[in-house]
Amino acid sequence: MTDSRTLFQESSDVFPGGVNSPARSFRPYPLFMRSGKGARVTDTDGMDYIDYCLGYGPLILGHANPKVAESISKQARRSILLGTPTELETMLAVKIRDAIPSMEMLRFVNSGTEATMHALRLARGFTGRRKVIKMEGCYHGSHDYVLIKSGSGALTHGVPSSPGIPEEVSETVRIAKYNNMESVKEIFDNEPEGIAALIIEPIMANAGVILPENGFLRELRRITSENGSLLIFDEVVTGFRFHYGAYSSMIGVSPDLTILGKIIGGGTPIGAFGGRRDIMSALSPSGSVYQAGTFSGNPLTMAAGNAALDELSAMDYSALGKLLDRAVSGIREKFSQAGMEVAVNSMVSMFQFFPGVTCVANYEDAMRADSGLYGRIFSGMLKEGIYLASSQFETNFLSFSHSVESIDETVNALEKVIRSAEAEIRS
Ligand SMILES: Cc1ncc(COP(=O)(O)O)c(C=O)c1O
Structure with a gap:
């Protein structure tokens, strides 16, 4: 067996910093x-x-849940990838919608990053507006539109806003402060008709755990509706974490779009975005906002997700x-x-x-x-x-x-x- 120090030396030769995702890196070696x-x-x-x-x-x-593992291995023997629709996808989507009724329609992707990226494009396409609001310290994955004043590994490694993001992109992102309604109001006052969406982790999980103050999320619902902007709750962390459903249902605030990931894949790569039927219908092929993925809704992930939610529903x-x-x-x-x-x-x-x-x-x-x-x-x-x-x-x-x-x-x-x-x- 080779120890971690030796493996890290070897991995550092093939991966930048020795890892495939910066959050996994710590001193002296992971x-x-x-x-x-x-x-x-x-x-x-x-x-x-x-x-x-x-x-x-x-x-x-927990690790290697037997039901999830069995479901994946059974599916692997049946088929790993088909590139066609499968019943497994609809089964998982219906389970999610039953648990989170505001997700009237949804689409599966392969990561939370993909889900927020496509949801923001959809919000822009649907509203015909360019700008989005995100909160300082919230993390929504590692694509250009959200890696600005971000949390998680970006914050840990001191690069909350990454070089390489074109100014044309960062110029369309407005930064507000979590638990600070004034900072949100100021942006809407300045650009009442420019904001396509406000995206937020309803509980901040990427600057430690930070809870919303009383009424904050409800106020966000009000101000986005009043300004014709979409409210997007990124529940990649919070979805199915506190009960069998979304955090939004616990607090009685209904976002226009919800982002899911992590738990719903039972440990396999997944993301999902969904919400109002009229908005989701704007996605290709029923609408004109394009989004696609070879591995989206793939059978192994769907098998794992179905097994995980079946297990969770009884917990x-x-x-x-x-x-x-x-x-x-x-x-x-x-x-x-x-x-x-x-x-x-x-x-x-x-x-x-x-x-x-x-x-x-x-x-x-x-x-x-x-x-x-x-x-x-x-x-x-x-x-x-x-x-x-x-x-x-x-x-x-x-x-x-x-x-x-x-x-x-x-x-x-x-x-x-x-x-x-x-x-x-x-x-
Ligand atoms: C709230 C939130 N959104 C999005 C993401 C991105 O998900 P992924 O790492 O699957 O791309 C994360 C990842 O930790 C997250 O915590």
């Missing part, structure tokens, strides 16, 4: 995993970790909420025992802690957290066999495979790691 089962992953050195990264969110059922999400409460109070207690400040933000099955601050209600607060200390805690926890989100600006996830024992093991490890971080700070 761990190379060999397998995953339930709540645990095993690296190439044979070391086991309780996993809170969970493939960056899709694996809410009790409140059990996840109880585990989360245990994790959050454990984290707060361990920081408080060490006399250190921390803000912990959470929702049902996702959480993030921000050392060095007491409250994170927006992007600026998140930027004030002690991300250096977070990094030291992350490294310390790895040595204890706990794989947290590797960056302050990512999210920790819980799965139905996590247990009270895994949470307690994590919180006990945190106590040890905080103690040694504290000793380091003092020395």
Whole structure:
């Protein structure tokens, strides 16, 4: 077996920075995993970790869920790719629509990035307007129209707005502030008839976890409707994460378009965008806004997605909420025992802690957290066999495979790691 350090040297020769996606990179080198089962992953050195990264969110059922794995392998024997419509696609779409009625029609693609890219084109094509609003620190994938003041790996690696994006593109994107209605209003006041859509993560999951203030999303619904703009909720992270459906249904706000990804593919590559029938009908071939993909709705992904949603529909999400409460109070207690400040933000099955601050209600607060200390805690926890989100600006996830024992093991490890971080700070 080859260890991660050696594998990283080899991968650095063929991949920029040694990885195929920057969020996976951390110092001194990322761990190379060999397998995953339930709540645990095993690296190439044979070391086991309780996993809170969970493939960056899709694996809410845990690693290698037997029903999903069986469905994929059965389908692989039947056909891997057909390049025709299949019944599997309609089955998955109907399940999603039953759970999220505002998605009257939808289309499958292969990633969240593709889904937001096509949804924004559709919004522009449908409204005949050029500009879109996005929120500072929200991440919607890595295409030109959304990689501006972005979150996730872009923020972690200090390139929230990437070189290479033509000015003609960035000039069409207006940036507002999450939880700040004034910043949104100002844009609409300046360009009342120019905005095709406002896209937002209803819960920000790519600058840590940041929750919407009371009424904020409802106000966005109002102001977009009043100005003839579309409201797009990017629920790539939040979809099917807190209950069997979208976050929008929990808060009673109906967006015009919803973006999904991650969980609905059961761990295989997927994205979806959907919403009002009149808008979706503008897509080719029923309409003139073009969008296509060789692998969109491919049988393996559809088999995995159908199996994952069947499993999820029978799950009790409140059990996840109880585990989360245990994790959050454990984290707060361990920081408080060490006399250190921390803000912990959470929702049902996702959480993030921000050392060095007491409250994170927006992007600026998140930027004030002690991300250096977070990094030291992350490294310390790895040595204890706990794989947290590797960056302050990512999210920790819980799965139905996590247990009270895994949470307690994590919180006990945190106590040890905080103690040694504290000793380091003092020395
Ligand atoms: C909210 C959100 N939207 C879009 C994306 C992009 O999805 P993908 O990585 O599948 O392209 C992500 C990825 O983490 C995300 O968190």
